[in-house]
Amino acid sequence: MLKNYLKIAFRNIARQKGYAFINVLGLALGIGCCLLIMLWVMDELSYDRFHENAGQIYRIEQDQFYSERTFHVNVTPYPMAQGCKDEIPEIKYATPLPSPGTLLCRYGEKAFFEQNVLAVQPDFLAMFSFAMIRGERDNALQQPHSLLITREIARKYFGEEDPLGKVLTVNNQYEFTVEGVLENVPSNSTIQFDMLLPYGFLKDLEFGSLESWGSNSIVSLVQLHENTDVAAVNAKITELRFRRVEAVYQDDPEGLERFQKRRKTAFMLMPLTDIHLHSYFGYTQSMGRILYVYVFSIIALFILLIACINFMNLSTARSVKRAKEVGLRKVVGAARRQLVLQFFGESVLLALLGMALAFLLVALVLPEFGALAGKDFSIKDLYQLRFLIGMLSVTLLTGIVAGSYPALFLSSVRPVQVLKGTLTSGRKGSAFRKVLVVLQFTLSIMLIIGTIVIFYQVNFMQSKALGYDKAHLLYIPLRGDTAEKFDLLKQELLNEPRVLQVTGSGHTPSHIGSNTSGFDWPGKDPDYSILISVNAVGFDYVETMKIDMLEGRSFSPEFPSDTANAYMVNEEMVRVMGMESALNQRLSYGDDDGTIIGVMKNYHFQPVDRKIEPLALYVNPKRLNYMVIRLQAGDIPAAIEAVESTWQRVIPAYPFDYHFVDQDIDEMYRGWKDMGALLNYFTILAILIASLGLFGLASFTAEQRTREIGVRKVLGASVGQLVLLISREFAKWVVLANLIAWPIAYYVMNNWLQGFDYRISLSWWIFVASGILALVIALLTVSYQSIRAALANPVDALKYE
Incomplete structure (x- = not known):
């Protein structure tokens, strides 16, 4: 009987090739799109869930309450992680996750800049399930200059040699011994690294604020004991921070009062498994990447609905043509049950053919889709059991629903109606098809x-005016001790005809990330608090960036006092200060009084989708992390070659590395x-x-x-x-x-x-x-x-x- 059903089904499909092709192709495209999107969605939802203790690990975050708005950050003071472990019993493990910056690493003749480096406490390896393939996990990172590297880094430096015990020279002065090799970090991990160093190395690098409870600079992660009340831990972390700040100001009650007014803070824990999809930073509480998941899940549903509607519409429409066939079958003795099974079988068979074609199409385009989506998909991802069950269920449901009209309606008609030609498809069937078409196009x-x-x-x-000229503007990171030769390098570069201007900056031109609530000015309400972005710059910063001035002047070496107590601010800062003109007004930070020497027009120093915030610039040669260079338009490759040649002549110990600002903005x-x-x-x-x-x-x-x-x-x-x-x-x-x-x-x-x-x-x-x-x-x-x-x-x- 089954063989006969299949034979008739294939015969009907062959008899209506065009209809079958359109129906199968439409459904295949719909299921294929849904498969691709759901692969992406499932990858997004899988982040950090491979850790054995993922359910107990949290990132410490905080809301900072200012007069106008609340600012959310996911960084903490440097001592926060260790302080929480020492004083809050519900916390089992804790580690900060600071980056020591880009490090120059050498082994023999091989030298590379490594950017993906973390300095961690030994608890890191107890908290996370990153697989160690060489070395002893329990004793790792106990020694001051010990080092863990990934499989990829081991191959990069040592080839086929055994990496254990090998020594890497860092920044031309520190020697680190490889204690272990970790498997490459999975792509669905929020925490990405190529090297792990002991947290204590930050002292060697003379990182500031390592003992400060007043600044917020690094990510801190904790692991709670099972069945811990998270809300209670949140309150304890907030209270811990208050106690530690109170201790700092124990001899300065006025300073403590000022700090508390400016920095009212509440700490909270975010689950590790929520970080990838729900993180946000700043004033606006955005949905994070979960928005992408919702959008593409809805798109997948839309496309699948459109494809299924097509399939059902065409199936019900074409079934009317088979009324005579049903009548004749009934005359020769076919039971209704047999007709029902026949129509359902044909519909489900077409749907299954569509699903098979969909899997074939997905396999063909998967590499290109992965490249576009920034994912490393493979064919085996398609064969996850829950994935196959889900797609098969949708396909069978589509086939059954599409076959229900001919199976239930046509199988119930009386043969005499068909053979006399008095059977009509009825208004209900036509109206249903119209509704489905309208829904499709909606x-x-x-x-x-x-x-x-x-x-x-x-x-x-992308095209919005930035307030400065991003064209032909590049910057060079100043790593290690390269900043000590800043003035010499600048002078040599200015001797190159293709170099127009040179300056320095604490941050990249397109993203100034430091801010503070510690500024005061005449007439400021003592209870008023606001975050102000700050950046250390070099002379000629405004001229190099081509930022327009509203009043006053820019920093100049002709005014020695500019390095001690001068500020430049933007229009938004003037608005916040509530002044018609801020020129020559006093601007104080803590006990240091300064003077505003110039006001710049507002310009975008952060992503363009963010509101321009108040900004204060100051000159400090010791805080310049980047050299910013404006090149002459024209032969840019020749200009870069000239800059590189100068760099190698002045600073031969460090490889030349540069970035264009316009490329950063595009990124x-x-x-x-x-x-x-x-x-x-x-x-x-x-x-x-x-x-x-x-x-x-x-x-x-x-x-x-x-x-x-x-x-x-x-x-x-x-x-x-x-x-x-x-x-x-x-x-x-x-x-x-x-x-x-x-x-x-x-x-x-x-x-x-x-x-x-x-x-x-x-x-x-x-x-x-x-x-x-x-x-x-x-x-x-x-x-x-x-x-x-x-x-x-x-x-x-x-x-x-």
């Missing part, structure tokens, strides 16, 4: 609108650009799937109205009138879909745009253009079948049926 139009809005928002951020928005690119592809596929369904449905509609078209043509109707007759009905469906999609898309995209301090407006043309595009696509899809039906010989049409 979802497609929403995707089109979302794609356009994201494209223009990202383009707006800031890579995530949004990648998201936009993926959305483009999936939107195009959604439209293609909907169009395939519409093409098949238009073919069915034209076939159903063959006799009507023949009669109208005999009575004098033109080809254009006949095309309009068929196309008009589909056009109405698309127009209705627009009316449904527009308000929903407006609400969703307007909420999304609220997360940006600088954003585009939702113009009416975006919605109209999306609607027109959907309408044109629909009409072009339908027109082929309409024109074909209109051009048919009316004699053949009148013979129909």
Whole structure:
């Protein structure tokens, strides 16, 4: 019996090749898109869950309460981790995760800059499940200059040699002995590193604030004992910080009062497994990467719905053509149960063929998709049991629902109705198909609108005026003792004709990350607190960056006092100070009084999606971590070669390393650009799937109205009138879909745009253009079948049926 069902099913599929192709391809594309997106979503949800103790590990975070807004940070004072372990019994292990910066590492003739380095406490290895493949885990990182490296780093420096006991020279002065080799860190780990050093090495590097409870600089992680009350630990951490600060100011009650007014803080723990998806930093509580997960999960659902709707629509439409077959089968003795099984079997078989084709398509495009999404996917990821069960369930459900109309309705008709020609498909079936088509295009139009809005928002951020000239501007990190030769290097570079200007900065030009609430000025309310960004710079900073001045002057070596007590501020700082003009006003930090010598126009020193914050610049040669250079336009490669030659002549001990500011800025928005690119592809596929369904449905509609078209043509109707007759009905469906999609898309995209301090407006043309595009696509899809039906010989049409 089963063999007979399959034979009949394959025979029917072969008899209607075009319909079967459209149905299988549409469903395959929909399932394929869903597979790709769900692979990405499952990878995002898997971050940090491979650690054995993941459920007990937390990152210490804090809310800082200022007069105008609350500022959220995920960094702490340096002593926080150890202090928590020592004084809070609920905490089992703790480790800070500071980076000692980029280190120059040498082994023999091999020398590389290593950026992905962490300085940790021994507890780190007890907390996390990073696999050690060489060495003794229990005794690692106990010695001052011990070192753990990953498998990749071991191969990079030592090749096939045994790395244990080998010595790496760091920054040309420290010797570290390799104690162990760890497996390469998984890509789905929030904590990424190539090397682990003892935390005590920071003292060798003379890191400031190692004992300070007033600054916030590093990530701190703790592991709690099982069944610990997290809220109680939050309160204890907050109280611990208060006690430690109180002890610092025990002889200065006024200083303690000022500190508490400026820095009202509440600490809290964030679960390790939430960090990747829910982290945020700053004034705006953004959703983090979980937003991407929601967006692409909805897109996957939309595309799968569109594909399933197609499948059901075409299946129910074509089933009407099989009414005579059902009547004849009943006449020759077929039971209803047999007919039900036959129709369900055919529908499920087509759905399974679609799923098989989907897996084949996904296997073909998986490498390209992984590269675009920044993931390292492999074919084996497709064969996860829960993944296969989920896709198979969706496929079977689609096949069963699509087969339900012919299986339940046609199998119940009386043979006499069919054989006399009195059976009609009924208005309910036609109305149901119309509803499904409207829903399809509603979802497609929403995707089109979302794609356009994201494209223009990202383009707006990238093209927005920064307030300085990013072109031909590069910076060189000053590592180790290279800063000691800053003045000599600057002078030598200025002798190069292709170098226009040179200055220094504590931070990269596109991202100043330091801030403080410690500034005072005349007339400031003692209870008023606000965070102010600060940056140490060199002379000629404003001129090199090409920042416009509003009043006053920039820092100059002609004024020796500029290195001691001078500040430059931006417009936003003047607004915060509540002054018409801040020029020559006093600006104090702690016990150090300074004077504002110049006011700059606001410029973007952080990502463009953030509001410009108040900024104060000061000169301090000892805090310059970067050399910033403006090159002459023209032959940039020759200019870089000249800079490199000068660097190697002045600082031969360190390899030359440089970065362009405009490339940094582009990198800031890579995530949004990648998201936009993926959305483009999936939107195009959604439209293609909907169009395939519409093409098949238009073919069915034209076939159903063959006799009507023949009669109208005999009575004098033109080809254009006949095309309009068929196309008009589909056009109405698309127009209705627009009316449904527009308000929903407006609400969703307007909420999304609220997360940006600088954003585009939702113009009416975006919605109209999306609607027109959907309408044109629909009409072009339908027109082929309409024109074909209109051009048919009316004699053949009148013979129909």
